[in-house]
Amino acid sequence: MQFNLKHLLYLIPTLLLASCEKKAADEAAQVSNSEVPNTFKTINALIEQQPDNPDLYYVRGEYFYEMNGFDEAIADYNKAIQLDSAQSRYWHSLSNVYLDYYREKSALQTMEMASFLFPDSIITQLKLAETYLILKNHEKALNVVSKVKNYNPNNDEVHYLAGLIFADNGELDMAISNMQTCVELNSRHIEAWYELGNLWNIKGSGNDPILYYDNALRVDSMYTDALFSKAQTLYKQGKFGPCIDTYNSMGRMFPSDESSFFNAGIVMVELNDYKNAWNKFNICVELNPALVQAYYYRGLCDLELGNTAAGKADLEQALRFDPDYEKAKLLLSNIQ
Numbered sequence: 001m002q003f004n005l006k007h008l009l010y011l012i013p014t015l016l017l018a019s020c021e022k023k024a025a026d027e028a029a030q031v032s033n034s035e036v037p038n039t040f041k042t043i044n045a046l047i048e049q050q051p052d053n054p055d056l057y058y059v060r061g062e063y064f065y066e067m068n069g070f071d072e073a074i075a076d077y078n079k080a081i082q083l084d085s086a087q088s089r090y091w092h093s094l095s096n097v098y099l100d101y102y103r104e105k106s107a108l109q110t111m112e113m114a115s116f117l118f119p120d121s122i123i124t125q126l127k128l129a130e131t132y133l134i135l136k137n138h139e140k141a142l143n144v145v146s147k148v149k150n151y152n153p154n155n156d157e158v159h160y161l162a163g164l165i166f167a168d169n170g171e172l173d174m175a176i177s178n179m180q181t182c183v184e185l186n187s188r189h190i191e192a193w194y195e196l197g198n199l200w201n202i203k204g205s206g207n208d209p210i211l212y213y214d215n216a217l218r219v220d221s222m223y224t225d226a227l228f229s230k231a232q233t234l235y236k237q238g239k240f241g242p243c244i245d246t247y248n249s250m251g252r253m254f255p256s257d258e259s260s261f262f263n264a265g266i267v268m269v270e271l272n273d274y275k276n277a278w279n280k281f282n283i284c285v286e287l288n289p290a291l292v293q294a295y296y297y298r299g300l301c302d303l304e305l306g307n308t309a310a311g312k313a314d315l316e317q318a319l320r321f322d323p324d325y326e327k328a329k330l331l332l333s334n335i336q
Contacts, residue, residue, distance in 0.1 A: 039063070054083035058090055065093065070101040088118045092127055104135055115144075122148055126161055133161070138169040156186035163195060172203050183215070190219040194226050201233060209233050222253050231263065240267055251283075258287040258294070265297060274304040292321040296328045308335060 043060045050056060061076030077094040080087070091114035098107035111128040118124040125148050132141035145162045152158060163178035176199050182192040197212035213230040216223055227250050234243035244267050250260035265280030278301035284294035299314030312335060318328040 052083060054080040054087070054090070057083070058087075058093070061093060061097075065097050065100075070097050073097045074101075085117065088114060088121055088124050091117070092124070095127065095131065099131070099134065107131055108135060122152055122155060122158070126157060129161055129165070133165050133168060136168070138165055141165045154185055156182045156189055156192070159185065160189060160192050160195075163192070163199075167195070167199060172199055175199055176203075188219050190216045190223060190226075193219065194223070194229070197226070197229055197233070201229070210237075224250070224254070227253075235267060240271055243267055256287060258284040258291060261287070262291070262294060262297075269297060269301070272304075274301040277301050278305065290321060292318050292325060292328075295321070296325065296331075299328075300331060303331070303335065311335070 040060075040063060043056065043063060047053070047056050047060065057076045057080040061073045061080065064070070064073035064076060074094065074097055077090055077097065080090045081094065084090070091110055095107045095110040095114070098104070098110060108131050111124075111131045114124050115128045125144055129141045129144035129148075132138075132144065142162065142165055145158060145165065148155070148158050149162070159178045159182040163175045163182060166172075166178060167175035176196065179192045179196045179199065182189050183196070186192075193212050193216035197209040197216065200207045200209040200212065210230060210233055213226045213233070216226040217230070220226075227246060231243050231246040231250070234240075234246060244264050247260045247264035247267070250257075251264070254260065261280045261283045265277045265284070268274070268277035268280065278298055281294045281298035281301065284291050285298060288294070295314045295318040299311040299318065302308070302311030302314060312332065315328045315332040318325055319332070322328075
């Protein structure tokens, strides 16, 4: 996960207080209210004043990382490590930027060195395992996780990561077992509940995935991944009413996002409920006037409702956006 720039605005004053330099502290007091360019100027000025302060290079590296300045971020993280290699977060951030920069080998080398330097850091060891997972080296990832489990078996994140590794390797039963242990250790681990729903969906038989998505939503009722997966699972199960209800709930939660309205409309079309479907696609067009599919389906609903002129207009609009939209061309040819 990338560093959030707003955190940087609070971190700079902390570093300044540690420096005991009044002038620098006065400058820092203005940082949180300044524009980003001024923040960057402040960091540079502080580095000029304190060229041997590793935290300042780390903070500037986080700034560059946030702005996708990967080469600059790498240089600053390496400088921070050169000045103080005993800070695990420096190594973690350096690995992150390497991964985002598609330099997987460098990311792995960074985390292997961090693992050597910080053998007792659970965060570091799990990050190494996660890096192995990203690189599809499941065996090494599981070896790291197993070692962590041996001396910290009650850490929920260890079991969660083990579940992800087993799932990625196609070992569904082991993945489910580890995810289940995770939620038993931490009943508010929302991602584990969500992954359990996905795993039971993939398995295709046994426990109802809806139970797990609902548990995730008890932790956070606005967790969009769980809401979408719940709606899709209900559709797959043929429970069209609850599926539409879920999409409608999402529409109330996120009224500016057209996706839930569009999906509800699609289900309504399959149920031949063209009037209510038309309303959903009309909302989609209002929210996103460039959504080609919404014009097509609103036009289809108009045709089914006997509004030929309006339906034809929507199909023509869809083809203005996408002249190769075959479904729109076919439907339009049938009414001409």
